Amino acid sequence: MSRDSGLSGPKVLVYQASHPEKFADVLKDLGITNVITAKSSGAAPPDLSEVEVMFGWNIPVDWFARAPKLKWVQWSGAGVDSVAMRRDQIPEGVRLTRILDQFxxxxxxxxxxxxxxxxxxxxxxxxxxxxxxxxxxxxxxxxxxxxxxxxxxxxxxxxxxxxxxxxxxxxxxxxxxxxxxxxxxxxxxxxxxxxxxxxxxxxxxxxxxxxxxxxxxxxxxxxxxxxxxxxxxxxxxxxxxxxxxxxxxxxxxxxxxxxxxxxxxxxxxxxxxxxxxxxxSPHMSGPSEVDKTCAFFAENMRRFVQGDPLIGLVDLTRQY
Amino acid sequence: MSRDSGLSGPKVLVYQASHPEKFADVLKDLGITNVITAKSSGAAPPDLSEVEVMFGWNIPVDWFARAPKLKWVQWSGAGVDSVAMRRDQIPEGVRLTRILDQFxxxxxxxxxxxxxxxxxxxxxxxxxxxxxxxxxxxxxxxxxxxxxxxxxxxxxxxxxxxxxxxxxxxxxxxxxxxxxxxxxxxxxxxxxxxxxxxxxxxxxxxxxxxxxxxxxxxxxxxxxxxxxxxxxxxxxxxxxxxxxxxxxxxxxxxxxxxxxxxxxxxxxxxxxxxxxxxxxSPHMSGPSEVDKTCAFFAENMRRFVQGDPLIGLVDLTRQY
Structure with missing residues (x-):
């Protein structure tokens, strides 16, 4: 990873409802540093013009179209219904992956x-x-x-x-x-x-x-x-x-x-x-863990950079 | 079993805290009919003079010596501490078996x-x-x-x-x-x-x-x-x-x-x-089931009659 780490890697938006910087900190340790963070869909989106990758949960779907270089969205959960059921809003050529096996x-x-x-x-x-x-x-x-x-x-x-x-x-x-x-x-x-x-x-x-x-x-x-x-x-x-x-x-x-x-x-x-x-119970049976989720993303990032197949690729036709 | 069923089989005492006749009924269906029942250690023991086999739970240990023909006691549970820890009261040559694998x-x-x-x-x-x-x-x-x-x-x-x-x-x-x-x-x-x-x-x-x-x-x-x-x-x-x-x-x-x-x-x-x-919880994690317990006893009875080794034989030296 060291060759691709630092600001030379693809630009990543890390999006979470709260504390996206926690994820960013873990990613930094994994060599992924070209990162911006955002947390509230109510706020105006950050500058997405250079973003190639989004990583997060319940990212506002309308942000995708505001990121002209977007190629890949890593959902930080197993269920992608909130995005996959609005697949008409996913720009052509943008891949969507979900987390497998952690839950x-x-x-x-x-x-x-x-x-x-x-x-x-x-x-x-x-x-x-x-x-x-x-x-x-x-x-x-x-x-x-x-x-x-x-x-x-x-x-x-x-x-x-x-x-x-x-x-x-x-x-x-x-x-x-x-x-x-x-x-x-x-x-x-x-x-x-x-x-x-x-x-x-x-x-x-x-x-x-x-x-x-x-x-x-x-x-x-x-x-x-x-x-x-x-x-x-x-x-x-x-x-x-x-x-x-x-x-x-x-x-x-x-x-x-x-x-x-x-x-x-x-x-x-x-x-x-x-x-x-x-x-x-309050949707707590399968909590995502920051470290594991980031490790999953980092492995997919390695594959993305090297052009290997991504893990957890969503088939937008069948919606999962 | 049919050759050994009926009153010609060894005489069995079925002893339980309550409802020993439930066990006797099941044993009858299994071909074991030469049975007497008893339920309370408070009451005087029944006539034990012809009893060769006892089958039950918490049988009063002093009854063993009153059954001069006693050869084998089948405990209807897995733990035999209440009898094995008083092994000095078990007459020489009387075998003790416990239930295995049902709990x-x-x-x-x-x-x-x-x-x-x-x-x-x-x-x-x-x-x-x-x-x-x-x-x-x-x-x-x-x-x-x-x-x-x-x-x-x-x-x-x-x-x-x-x-x-x-x-x-x-x-x-x-x-x-x-x-x-x-x-x-x-x-x-x-x-x-x-x-x-x-x-x-x-x-x-x-x-x-x-x-x-x-x-x-x-x-x-x-x-x-x-x-x-x-x-x-x-x-x-x-x-x-x-x-x-x-x-x-x-x-x-x-x-x-x-x-x-x-x-x-x-x-x-x-x-x-x-x-x-x-x-x-009230000692309920491993309930004995009448049918299964009787089936276990019936198999041991077959072995007893035929002179085969009994299952669940207790080593009175190690006490289990």
């Missing part, structure tokens, strides 16, 4: 945290402890239950791996079928009804695209078992919340574990906050 | 339920939800933490397997070293201080014997990290509770997950009920 471990841990919390009824155990009551009961086993993972990218694959260690039956649904060998039964994107019917647990790890928006809506929910637990760690709008909420309230669906929502932060008047079988 | 899945699930509950701070997430607060924070990862499993029998081995799926570093301590190949580093029973020092998580799956009683006492606790979580799913008396409690209260040990106690049910005046970093 698998924390997100899969999050999924099993709540699956175990619910099936072992930790709430009941904690309440008994509060009341100093010795109240043994037979807790459920994850072993033997059927989990269906919708979306078999790196996150879905890690959930499958952990599900195997819990001796669950594992099915999957994906558009490409690329990782179909990981699961006992694989379903395609037009087989949602058959996919969800036998599940004890449905986990959504899908990207949000025009095809997956509201894919979990009334007709699919009606095919699910009453005992089913839904876990959404993909994007909120995969689920039509107005279809889910009354079914949770009625016990038609056992529980929903939701880290993402149609509107974030979740509005205070959402019934999801108070439903006893809705487990709400 | 691994539920107990290992229990361990990871609480490890994830604590490290992901589900309490904080639940409290935020109660208050409708959108409060993201960076949760810890199990991945990369070091777990030490004391006791590498079938239960310990299953905990190791799941720890691998969470990408934890895994060490172990065992007396025999039989399963030492499962762990990254193995310690022997005289290496407790070295074993516990680097651990983020210590899981006790040991049998209770004269050697392991109070093995977790002040000097060992003082070697542990402040960040360490202790999980006891073995027997309560592995831990000297009077040494643990002040260290939990002082934050010298991060947390204790306790399914077993020196006295059970846990007395209401125990500080463990109210310590915020003690997670108390």
């Amino acid at each position: 698998s471990a924390p997100i899969a841990e999050y999924v099993f945290t709540y699956l175990l919390y619910i099936t072992k009824d930790v709430r009941r155990q904690q309440k008994s402890q509060e009341q100093k009551r010795w109240d043994p009961f037979r807790a459920e086993l994850l072993a033997g239950k059927t989990i269906g993972v919708a979306g078999l990218g790196s996150i879905g694959a890690e959930i499958v791996r952990k599900a195997r260690a819990f001796d669950m039956k594992v099915t999957g649904l994906s558009a490409t079928g690329r990782n179909r060998h990981l699961v006992d039964v694989h379903y395609t994107a037009d087989e949602w009804n058959d996919f969800v019917a036998p599940l004890d647990v449905l986990v959504l790890t899908l990207p949000l695209t025009d095809r997956t928006r509201h894919v979990i809506h009334a007709p699919v929910l009606e095919r699910m078992k009453r005992e089913a637990i839904i876990v959404n760690i993909g994007r909120g709008a995969l689920i039509r919340e107005t279809d889910l909420i009354p079914r949770l309230a009625a016990g038609r669906i056992r529980a929903a574990v939701l880290d993402v929502f149609e509107r974030e932060p979740l509005p205070t008047d959402s019934p999801l906050w108070t439903l006893h079988n809705a487990f709400v | 691994s899945a539920p107990i290992a699930e229990y361990v990871f339920t609480y490890l994830l509950y604590i490290t992901k701070d589900v309490r904080r997430q639940q409290k935020s939800q109660e208050q409708k607060r959108w409060d993201p924070f960076r949760a810890e990862l199990l991945a990369g933490k070091t777990i030490g499993v004391a006791g590498l029998g079938s239960i310990g081995a299953e905990i190791v397997r799941k720890a691998r799926a969470f990408d934890m570093k895994v060490t172990g301590l065992s007396a025999t070293g039989r399963n030492r190949h499962l762990v990254d580093v193995h310690y022997t029973a005289d290496e407790w201080n070295d074993f516990v020092a680097p651990l983020d998580v210590l899981v006790l799956t040991l049998p209770l014997t004269d050697r392991t009683r109070h093995v977790i006492h002040a000097p060992v606790l003082e070697r542990m990290k402040r960040e360490a979580i202790i999980v006891n799913i073995g027997r309560g008396a592995l831990i000297r509770e009077t040494d643990l409690i002040p260290r939990l209260a002082a934050g010298r040990i991060r947390a204790a997950v306790l399914d077993v106690f020196e006295r059970e049910p846990l007395p209401t005046d125990s500080p463990l009920w109210t310590l915020h970093n003690a997670f108390v």
